[in-house]
Amino acid sequence: MFEKIIQSLKDRFPTEKINFENFVLKKEVPVHKLSWIYYLGGMTMFCFLIQVITGLLLLPYYQPNIINAYQSIEYISYFVPSGILVRNLHAWSSSFMIFFAVIHLLTVFATKSYQKPRELTWMTGVILLIITLGFGFTGYLLPWNQLSVNATKVGMEILQSSTSFLPGIFKLPGEFFATNLRGGASITQSTLSRFFALHVVILPFIFLALIAIHLFSVQLHGMSKESFKVKRYEKFFPDFFVKDLAVWLFLFLVLLVIAQTIPYDSFLSYPLKAQYIDNSPTPAGIKPEWYFLFLYYPLEVLPKTFVIVSSFLIFVLILLTPTFFKRLSMRSHILIALFTFVYLVISTVWGGAIVQIIRK
Amino acid sequence: MYRLLENKSLITLVVLCFFLGSSPVLAFSEFQTYIEQKSKKQLNCAYCHSHVNGPNGNEAGQLGLLSEEQKQLTAYNQFLQGNKELVNSPILNEFGNYLVKKLDYDTIVKAQDDPNKIVEGLKDSDLDRDGINDSEEVLDGTLPNDPLDGNPFKLLLNNIKKNCVGICFQAIAILLLIISLLKLRN
Structure with missing residues (x-):
């Protein structure tokens, strides 16, 4: 039993490969029709780097208290030189990061790149995506406007009721997590402080630790090539590395132009952007960020318990993909990935309209 | 009664009071309804007013808390004195004050029946200098006084x-x- 575990760990962490030669000089990247998918992980990481840098630039100006949070965001947007550019870069790159992370996950799944010995790479990747969504959820509250506070209320209610259908003590976790995240029964200063701490300290630390394992294991096992017709190989350094940098630079240009020309908040109508004031009427149109809509709209029309249980099961299924799906053919993998992609696009873009039709 | 009706300044005062002063229709709900219909967005009084619930009340930006000095700056009082350029009403936001200064009295009065008059009067102005003229912003339901909203x-x-x-x-x-x-x- 123990021998099996040790052997399995040895397969996943071949320590003899940990040297400069293997990591840099000898490392090769396969070239084939779908080589572009190798850049998706790097693009996700680049967006994270932008998040870190712009987040650090915003940090001295943002005030995490319910009286000044909104004003500090206004101050950043209208008075700090280039403040709006930094804020827009932060917001746009968060959306780009989630977009690339999801596409990265789907392509890795479709090409069965999670197979032995890359199971740990897959699992850390899935958890990294969940943490990225956590960054989005905690960051959403920070501007302390009508939308952010009311949407967080809805999110917390969903979390609270997530285990309420279970019997006995099993119903407690949802309420426990919701109460502790809020720091009480409702959204107050305690919630803002906790979300701020999660957004700028706790989640980044966990993220950095996991991304270190993720990258280390990618570097250790190299790029997956089992599912492709490899034409040739190119050196990781400098060939692939330089191309990766070029892709990053191009992505930066796209982000920079978007951040300069489309204020991220311009997609919201103004009552939603107004400062949150206790007991003020809740404006219409409260909904989460676009990357939660795939979960939000089903919650609007289907029984909550059903959506929560199936979401949890799907999460476990995704996390344990290397166990559950390894026997499925490549064709089935591509079909599942395509179906997921189509579902995500339809629910995100047309979900609202579909919900309205169903309600009529 | 007939004499009272003949007194133009009194009628003016009553009409102005109705639209801009301390009457219950201060929030100019026709204009709000018009923008909501055109833009298909739900708005609130903060589109033109300082307070989200409009001017009636006793909170900051509402009539109940205005000092005598502040009351003098309201559109109603400055219009009466013929100084519409001096309007700097604490119950109106930047756009509300701009609207009062930009449009003439007749337009504002007629706008209750035809809110489109206000939109027409804003065709050549761009308060926030975001490149979208104010009439378009009104029709889109975006804030004409916020360059980041559009x-x-x-x-x-x-x-x-x-x-x-x-x-x-x-x-x-x-x-x-x-x-x-x-x-x-x-």
Whole structure:
């Protein structure tokens, strides 16, 4: 039993490969029709780097208290030189990061790149995506406007009721997590402080630790090539590395132009952007960020318990993909990935309209 | 009664009071309804007023808390004195005050029956200088006094026009960097 575990760990962490030669000089990247998918992980990481840098630039100006949070965001947007550019870069790159992370996950799944010995790479990747969504959820509250506070209320209610259908003590976790995240029964200063701490300290630390394992294991096992017709190989350094940098630079240009020309908040109508004031009427149109809509709209029309249980099961299924799906053919993998992609696009873009039709 | 009706200044005062002063229709709900119908967005009084619930009340930005000095700055009082340029009403936001200064008295009065008059009166103005004129912003239901609020597509086009040179230089610099990086490979 123990021998099996040790052997399995040895397969996943071949320590003899940990040297400069293997990591840099000898490392090769396969070239084939779908080589572009190798850049998706790097693009996700680049967006994270932008998040870190712009987040650090915003940090001295943002005030995490319910009286000044909104004003500090206004101050950043209208008075700090280039403040709006930094804020827009932060917001746009968060959306780009989630977009690339999801596409990265789907392509890795479709090409069965999670197979032995890359199971740990897959699992850390899935958890990294969940943490990225956590960054989005905690960051959403920070501007302390009508939308952010009311949407967080809805999110917390969903979390609270997530285990309420279970019997006995099993119903407690949802309420426990919701109460502790809020720091009480409702959204107050305690919630803002906790979300701020999660957004700028706790989640980044966990993220950095996991991304270190993720990258280390990618570097250790190299790029997956089992599912492709490899034409040739190119050196990781400098060939692939330089191309990766070029892709990053191009992505930066796209982000920079978007951040300069489309204020991220311009997609919201103004009552939603107004400062949150206790007991003020809740404006219409409260909904989460676009990357939660795939979960939000089903919650609007289907029984909550059903959506929560199936979401949890799907999460476990995704996390344990290397166990559950390894026997499925490549064709089935591509079909599942395509179906997921189509579902995500339809629910995100047309979900609202579909919900309205169903309600009529 | 007949004499009272003959007194034009009294009628003016009553009408102004109705629209801009301390009457219950202070929030000019016809204009709000008109914008909501056109933009298909739900708005509130903060579109023109300082307070989200409009001018009636005893909170900051509402009539109940105004000092005598502040009351003198309201549109109603300044109109009465013929100084519409001096309107700086604490119950109105930047756009509300701008609207009162920009449009003449008749337009504001007639706008209750035909809110489109206000939109027409704003065709040549762009309060926040975001490149989208105020009448378009009103029809889109976006804030005419916030350069960061506007139809995203219109903002994109206007900001590209406005920052064309800067964006071109950025693109050239980054593309040159990419080319030199790729050359490094060889």
